[in-house]
Amino acid sequence: MLVGALFWGLSADIIGRKYAFNISLLLSSVFCIVAGAAPNWIVLGLFVCLAAFGSGGNLVLDTTVFLEYLPSRHQWLLTLLACWWGAGQFVAGLFAWAYLPNFSCGDPATTGIKCTWHNNYGWRLVWFSSGALVFILSILRITVIKLRETPKYLVGEGRDAEVVDTLQYIAQRYNRPCSLTLEQMQACGTVGGALPGNRRGSVSAHAKKKFSFAEVGMHLRGLFATKKLALSTSLIWLSWTLIGLAYPLYNVFLPVYLASRGAELGGLSPSKQWTYYAAANLCSIPSPILAGYMCKSRWFWGRRGTMIIGVRTPHPTYLPATPPLYCLGRASGSGRE
Incomplete structure (x- = not known):
């Protein structure tokens, strides 16, 4: 999860919040399902690590995307968002309660019966069910929610036209007024041109090259x-x-x-x-x-x-x-x- 949080957290500043937000959860769900079919401890450990890699990134991106869309006066909602963590663990607990007592073998040292795929598949059902649920939700996140790039990220990239378009879209969708125009955005600062592969010249918070150690270092120094x-x-x-x-x-x-x-x-x-x-x-x-x-x-x-x-x-x-x-x-x- 630590590696995933670092990788996806830094990647979100390079490829954008939208793609990192969607891909990380989708990968986590797929690896959860595959972990349920693991033939041994080594393979299980590998795919659990890969699932944690995705979920660790999604954990930080959930809060980041949520905060970057929220007006400052409503940031207390981030605390309330944690209730879904408990809800998710409650669902996982229900899966475990339904499967583990009924489809698990006892201790071979006590029962003398070897645990096999056929008499000890309760934990596999937990992984399958949890992964399938998250997979469905991750697909709905892509097909139904259709997340747009966050305005805060677009401002940092100097993409003022997309900022205005996104805010106008949100205002129209939720029947709210929005009088912001591209001219007003540009009046706040000059948006320079961008060479292929380079950052926009007006964005001083970034390095020249998008994919570079200088970009990472600039974020950390801040x-x-x-x-x-x-x-x-x-x-x-x-x-x-x-x-x-x-x-x-x-x-x-x-x-x-x-x-x-x-x-x-x-x-x-x-x-x-x-x-x-x-x-x-x-x-x-x-x-x-x-x-x-x-x-x-x-x-x-x-x-x-x-x-x-x-x-x-x-x-x-x-x-x-x-x-x-x-x-x-x-x-x-x-x-x-």
Whole structure:
């Protein structure tokens, strides 16, 4: 996912948001489906990595495209957007609950029965179903939504005529007035000509060559232009590094935790284990909605206060206890931390 986020994030500045946005999700869905047919661990690991490569890029591009279309006064909606993360994991939990308890083999060391494709295909069905669902949605994204290039990206490229055309299209589609004209855009600055393969001369935020290390370096240098900006960039990177470490570990080991720390440390049945997993992710959907409202209303220090509350709220759930409902509550309380 890290490699995918870096690759697609940088590629989106070169080939545009539209293509990177559509291709990354489509690739992820295809590799998910192929992973379900893996004959061994090596092939499975390869295609899981490739699927993560696509989803890692799509993860950053979803927020980028969303923000670049949003007016600044509505950017609190980005926080609310996180509820779909919980919704997606809830659907994945339902797939696991439907397939894994019914189509999985037991431990060969205990049962003496070797796990084969015929008696242990529940996990394959999870991959097939998840990949197929994402594939359908990725096709709908291309054929129904028909995303246009974001106005912010077009402005950065010096493509003023396309900026005006895109904004006029959005205004017409949603019955909103838009009086912006190309002349008004050009009055804000001169748009120079472009040689084949070069950037437009008026766009000082880019290197001369579109596909070059200088282009990448120029983007990175902009993040450290001042001491305050460098500190902000470093803290954001550190925060996302820790989130990237903790969040996948939490989700990967949550089913193991539910199974081993279930009813009075006696474990849970596979069916209940995945039921609790799905319920935990279902409970994580309302919190981004509440957080979005808090950001919008600027209640309790706005975004900073929302972040503080979000981090501190799950802490009481880490008190020692063992009943099954506690396990569910703890998992649910930690889901959006």
